[in-house]
Amino acid sequence: MAQTIRIGGGAKRPDKGSLGKRFARSVRLHWQLYVFIAPIFIFFILFHYAPLYGVQIAFRDYKAVFGITGSKWVGLKHFRDFFRSYYSMRLIVNTLLLNIFGLLWSFPIPIFMAILLNQLNNKRAKSFIQTIIYVPHFISTVVMVGVLFLFLSPTSGIINKALTSLGMKSIFFMIEPGYFRTLFIASDIWQHAGWNTILFIAALTGIDPELYEAASVDGASKTQKIRYIDIPHLMPIAAIMLILSCGSMLVSNTDKALLMQTPNNMSVSDIIGVYVYQQGLGKAQFSYTAAINLFVNVVNFITIMLVNFASKKLGETSLF
Amino acid sequence: MRRPMSQSALRHGSGYGRKTTGDRVFDIFNSVFWVVVVGIVIYPLWLVLIDSVSNPGDVYAGRVVIWPIGFSLEGYKAILASKQLLRSYLNSIIYTLSGTVFSVFLTMMGAYALSHPFPGKGAVNFFIIFTMFFSGGLIPSFIINRALGLYNNPLAMIVLGAVSVWNLMIARTYIQTNIPGELYDAAAIDGASHFKYFFRFVLPLSGVIMAVLSVYAGVARWNDYFTALVYIRDRNLLPLQTVLREALASLTSSAASLIEDSLKIDGIDVQAATRKAEVAKYCSIVVSTVPAVLLYVFMQKFFVKGVMIGSLKG
Numbered sequence: 001m002a003q004t005i006r007i008g009g010g011a012k013r014p015d016k017g018s019l020g021k022r023f024a025r026s027v028r029l030h031w032q033l034y035v036f037i038a039p040i041f042i043f044f045i046l047f048h049y050a051p052l053y054g055v056q057i058a059f060r061d062y063k064a065v066f067g068i069t070g071s072k073w074v075g076l077k078h079f080r081d082f083f084r085s086y087y088s089m090r091l092i093v094n095t096l097l098l099n100i101f102g103l104l105w106s107f108p109i110p111i112f113m114a115i116l117l118n119q120l121n122n123k124r125a126k127s128f129i130q131t132i133i134y135v136p137h138f139i140s141t142v143v144m145v146g147v148l149f150l151f152l153s154p155t156s157g158i159i160n161k162a163l164t165s166l167g168m169k170s171i172f173f174m175i176e177p178g179y180f181r182t183l184f185i186a187s188d189i190w191q192h193a194g195w196n197t198i199l200f201i202a203a204l205t206g207i208d209p210e211l212y213e214a215a216s217v218d219g220a221s222k223t224q225k226i227r228y229i230d231i232p233h234l235m236p237i238a239a240i241m242l243i244l245s246c247g248s249m250l251v252s253n254t255d256k257a258l259l260m261q262t263p264n265n266m267s268v269s270d271i272i273g274v275y276v277y278q279q280g281l282g283k284a285q286f287s288y289t290a291a292i293n294l295f296v297n298v299v300n301f302i303t304i305m306l307v308n309f310a311s312k313k314l315g316e317t318s319l320f
Numbered sequence: 321m322r323r324p325m326s327q328s329a330l331r332h333g334s335g336y337g338r339k340t341t342g343d344r345v346f347d348i349f350n351s352v353f354w355v356v357v358v359g360i361v362i363y364p365l366w367l368v369l370i371d372s373v374s375n376p377g378d379v380y381a382g383r384v385v386i387w388p389i390g391f392s393l394e395g396y397k398a399i400l401a402s403k404q405l406l407r408s409y410l411n412s413i414i415y416t417l418s419g420t421v422f423s424v425f426l427t428m429m430g431a432y433a434l435s436h437p438f439p440g441k442g443a444v445n446f447f448i449i450f451t452m453f454f455s456g457g458l459i460p461s462f463i464i465n466r467a468l469g470l471y472n473n474p475l476a477m478i479v480l481g482a483v484s485v486w487n488l489m490i491a492r493t494y495i496q497t498n499i500p501g502e503l504y505d506a507a508a509i510d511g512a513s514h515f516k517y518f519f520r521f522v523l524p525l526s527g528v529i530m531a532v533l534s535v536y537a538g539v540a541r542w543n544d545y546f547t548a549l550v551y552i553r554d555r556n557l558l559p560l561q562t563v564l565r566e567a568l569a570s571l572t573s574s575a576a577s578l579i580e581d582s583l584k585i586d587g588i589d590v591q592a593a594t595r596k597a598e599v600a601k602y603c604s605i606v607v608s609t610v611p612a613v614l615l616y617v618f619m620q621k622f623f624v625k626g627v628m629i630g631s632l633k634g
C-alpha cells in the first residue's frame with residue numbers, strides 16, 4: 001500500500017517516464033476507484049445509453065421479432081406521419097402552453113417566497129414555516145390529483161358546496177377544458193413552490209452579513225436591501241434554473257397529465273408525453289412514438305444550447 | 321435578518337422599536353403573507369384528515385369544514401378489509417426499502433469515486449452528465465428494459481431510476497467539502513485501501529447526506545405509480561400508488577373498488593355505500609401519505625442542512 005501514499009501526498013509524485021507509462025501507473029494505483037465507479041457505469045450503460053442506441057427504431061419499422069437492428073429501415077417516414085397527422089399541432093401547442101404558463105407562474109413564486117422568508121425576524125417562526133411549506137412536496141401525484149377530484153366534485157366537493165351556498169352554479173372542474181391548465185399549474189405550485197425555495201434560501205444564507213449591516217448604517221430600508229442585495233445575489237442561480245427549465249419546454253409531467261385527463265378535456269390535456277404513452281405502449285406503435293420522443297429530445301437539446309449561449313453572450317451566468 | 325437582534329441593536333440602535341415606518345409596514349405585510357401561505361398549505365391536508373374520520377353523510381353534504389362531525393373509523397375499517405390495498409401496501413414497503421438501500425449504496429459508491437482524482441475522470445463525468453441533456457425516452461427504454469427481462473418483474477420497481485445524476489452530484493459535493501482530504505492521506509499511510517477507507521470513514525461521516533438521499537429515494541419510490549403502470553402486469557405485484565390511482569382518480573367514482581368487499585356484505589343501500597366509498601377515499605389518502613410525510617418529518621433535522629450543503633455548489 002506504500003504506493004497509495006504517494007498519490008495521497010500528491011505533490012511528491014515523481015514525474016518520470018512517458019505519458020503512457022505514467023497513465024498506466026496511475027491506473028494501477030487507482031484500480032479500486034474503478035471498482036467503485038463500475039456499478040454506476042454499468043447502470044448508465046444499461047438504462048441510459050442502451051435506450052439511446054435504441055432510438056434508431058425511430059427510423060425503422062420496429063418489430064420485436066426482428067430486434068432493433070433487424071427491423072426494416074424506413075428513414076423519416078414516422079416523422080412525416082407525425083407532422084402530417086391532425087394531432088401533431090394540437091399536441092405541440094398544448095405541451096408548450098402548459099409549460100410556458102407553468103413557468104411564468106411557478107418560476108417567480110419560490111424566489112419571492114425565499115426573499116420574504118429571509119426577512120422574517122423570528123427564527124422559530126421561520127423554521128416552523130419552512131417545515132410546513134415543504135410537506136406538500138412529499139405527497140404523491142396520484143393523491144394530489146385524487147384530492148382535486150374529491151374537492152372539486154360537482155356533487156360532494158367542498159368547493160362546489162361553497163359555490164352553491166353563495167348562490168352560484170356548481171362546476172364540474174375536472175371535465176371542463178377551461179380549468180385544466182389552471183388546476184394543473186395551481187396544484188403544482190401548492191405542492192412544490194415551498195420546496196423550490198430551498199435553493200434560493202441557500203443562496204441568501206450565503207450572503208455576507210456585513211453587506212446588510214453596511215446597508216443599515218446607510219439607512220437602507222428592508223425593501224431597499226431586497227432590491228440591492230438579495231435580488232442581485234439570487235440572479236445567477238435563478239438564471240441557471242431558468243436555462244434548465246427552457247430545456248424542457250416540450251417535456252411534460254406525463255404522470256400528472258395522464259391522471260388529470262378526462263374524455264372532455266382532451267382538447268387541452270392531450271400533451272406529447274401522454275400521447276406517446278397511449279399510442280406507444282397502449283397501441284404498440286413503438287417506432288412512431290420513438291420518433292416523436294426523438295423530435296422532442298432534439299428540440300430540447302437545441303433550445304437549452306441556444307438559451308445557454310444567449311445567456312453567456314449577455315454576460316449572465318451559463319451552465320458551461 | 322439572520323444576525324441576532326442584540327448585535328444589530330448594539331450597533332445601530334434599531335432594537336428599541338425604532339424601526340422606520342416603511343420597515344414596520346413591510347414586517348406586517350410579511351407576517352400576514354406567511355399566515356395566509358401556511359393556511360393555504362395546511363387547510364387541504366387538515367380537510368382530508370377530518371373528512372376521513374367523519375360521518376359519511378356529513379362529508380357528502382359538505383358539512384365537514386373545520387372540525388370532524390360524528391367521529392367514526394368506518395372508512396378505515398373498510399379499507400383495511402380490502403385485500404388488494406393491503407397487498408399493494410406490503411409491496412410498496414418492500415419496493416421502497418430495497419430500492420432505497422440499493423439507490424443510496426450505489427450513489428455513495430459512485431460519489432466517492434468521483435470525489436477523488438483518477439485517470440479518465442473527466443470522461444466519466446461527461447458520460448454521466450450528458451444523460452441529463454439527452455435521453456432515449458420512454459419507448460426505447462421500454463424496449464431495452466423488456467429485453468433485459470424487467471417487464472412484469474418486481475426488480476423493475478427497485479432498479480429503474482435508482483441513480484440520478486443530480487443525487488450523484490450532491491453526494492460528491494458533500495464528500496468533497498465535508499470529509500477532509502488529509503483524512504484519506506492519513507488512512508493511506510496507515511495502509512488503508514479505498515475499500516477500507518470508504519466503509520470505515522466515508523460512510524460513517526456521511527450520515528447527513530445519506531439521510532437526504534434516503535428521503536429522496538424512499539419518497540420517490542413510495543410515490544411512484546408510473547413505473548408500475550408501464551412495467552407491472554401482475555396485479556399481485558402492483559404497488560400502492562397504482563392501486564390508489566384506480567380508486568381515486570376516476571370519474572366513475574361511485575363504485576370505489578376499495579370497499580367492494582364491504583359492498584358485498586351490505587350491498588342494499590347504494591347511496592350509503594357511495595358515501596362510505598367517498599370517506600374510504602379520504603382514508604386511503606391518509607394511509608398512503610402518512611409514511612412519506614413522517615419520513616420527511618423525522619429526517620427533517622438533517623434534511624434542510626444536507627440539501628443546502630449539496631445545493632450550494634450544484
